[in-house]
Amino acid sequence: MDQRVNRLERQSHDPEIDLRTALDKEMEPASEGSSPRGRARPWRLYGAVLAALIVVGAGGWWLWQQFTHVFVTDARVAADIVAVSSRVPGWVTAVEVIAGDSVRKGRILVRIDDRESRLLVQELDAQLAGVARRREQIGARIVLTGRQTESRITAKQAAVRAAAAALAAAAAQRDLAKTENDRAEKLAPSGAITRARLDQTRTALETTKQQVLSAQADLENARAALAEAEAAREELTVLQRQLAELGPEEQRLRAQRQRLALDLQDRTIIMPFGGVVDQTFVDEGEYVTPGQRLLMVHDPERVRVEANVKETDIRFFRPGKTVTIAVDALPGQRFPGTVTRVGQAATSEFALLPNPNPSGNFTKITQRLPVRIAVQQVGGALKPGMMVELEAGTGE
Structure with missing residues (x-):
């Protein structure tokens, strides 16, 4: 190694050449293809180029998306x-669902105490039944009174006719007695009839007059009785009015019953549509007020x-x-x-x-x-x- 360094130092004519760089060049093999490290460098280059293309493509795609x-x-x-609320106050007796339940339409969600409402409905049912009995009773009285009144009127009309006939007969007897008495009064001065006969005609005339008066009185009594019998028809009018008054009373009671029945129905909270329960806000035993939110669905x-x-x-x-x-x-x-x-x-x-x-x-x-x-x-x-x-x- 020292000899190689010395040789490189002798061969270098430029003092600024880095000895380490020269040493690295000296250590590199003549052919890169013959070394594994040399063979890896192209693949790294390809990978870098591919990564750059991917980055450029992604950036281009992002830019294209941003513009379009x-x-x-x-x-x-x-x-x-939907917030399910209560229309009526009362104690909660049961909560049939919990949050997350899937509930079909019409299923019971919450029950509120309905004992008092049931008693009130039963009370109105009894009153309606009493109205029906009173209607039957008044109807029967109307039928009975009508029949009795018609019979009494028929009898009184017959009595009036009889009294009128008796009055007519008495008047005829009076007229006959008056005619005989007038004839006797004319014959008596001449002595054609006796004094006793004259007295008889006078007595007969007076008697017939009294009979006429009596017949007139009987006729008036019969007519008064007929008027009284006809006045009994007013009782039928009173009964019919009483029967007519039962209609509004029954209608009022039925309206009260419908209102109480609605109150009773509203004490059972049902699902308004098919869905899920999101949250519940009450538990069994709590007291709720009208409009209070119970569930959300x-x-x-x-x-x-x-x-x-x-x-x-x-x-x-x-x-x-x-x-x-x-x-x-x-x-x-x-x-x-x-x-x-x-x-x-x-x-x-x-x-x-x-x-x-x-x-x-x-x-x-x-x-x-x-x-x-x-x-x-x-x-x-x-x-x-x-x-x-x-x-x-x-x-x-």
């Missing part, structure tokens, strides 16, 4: 989450995506536009979606504390508008609240 597509990261899966088949899109990109999200949805929780899966609605006002307009900027200091901030996108549920994988990303093309 719009990406929205402020988006979530949403659904109509939603229909997993009716999900959507809601996004807040920059105002500079909103033109690419017209209704009917097809977009691509990527869910953070489902890497590698992409879902197609369709824009169904674009908000007519920026989200800042609905802020709790809007900024009217009265001072004049202005910082321009890109606003966002709400966009709703329809998406098809896939086996219940899309759940409300999941973060998603949207990709929409900028071309027509």
Whole structure:
């Protein structure tokens, strides 16, 4: 080694040549193909070139995507989450479900104590039954009174006719007696009839007059009795009015019963639609008030995506536009979606504390508008609240 160094030092005419570099060149073999290290260098070069091409291709693809597509990261899966509340107060006697249960439509969720409501319904049922009995009773009285009144009126009408006939007969007897008495009064002065005969005619006339008066009195009594019998028909009118008053009373009782039946029905909280239970807020034994939230449920088949899109990109999200949805929780899966609605006002307009900027200091901030996108549920994988990303093309 020392001899080789000395030889290189003697052969060097330039004092600035690095001895170590010369030594390395001296140690290299004449042919690179004959050494394993020499053979590895081309492959490393090829690998570096390939990596550079991949990086350049990926960068080009990224640039192409940025120029031809719009990406929205402020988006979530949403659904109509319904808060199930109680319309009536009471003690919770049973909670039939827990959070995460899949529940069909009409299944019982919560039961509230209904003992008092059942008793009130039974009380109104009894009152309605009493109204029905009273209606039957008044109806029977109307039939009986009607028949009795008609019979009495018929009898009194016959009595009036008989009294009228007796009055007519008495009047005829009176007229006959008056005629005989007048004849006797004319013959008596001439002595054609005796004094006794004259007295008889006078007595007969007076008797017939009294009979006429009696017949007139009987006729008046018969007519009065007929009027009384006909007045009994007013009792039928009173009974009919009593029967008619039962209608509104029964209607009022039925309305009260329907209201109590509704109260009784509302003490059993049922599932309004087929879906899942998101959360429960009450336990058995708690006292709930009207309007208190008991559970939260939603229909997993009716999900959507809601996004807040920059105002500079909103033109690419017209209704009917097809977009691509990527869910953070489902890497590698992409879902197609369709824009169904674009908000007519920026989200800042609905802020709790809007900024009217009265001072004049202005910082321009890109606003966002709400966009709703329809998406098809896939086996219940899309759940409300999941973060998603949207990709929409900028071309027509």
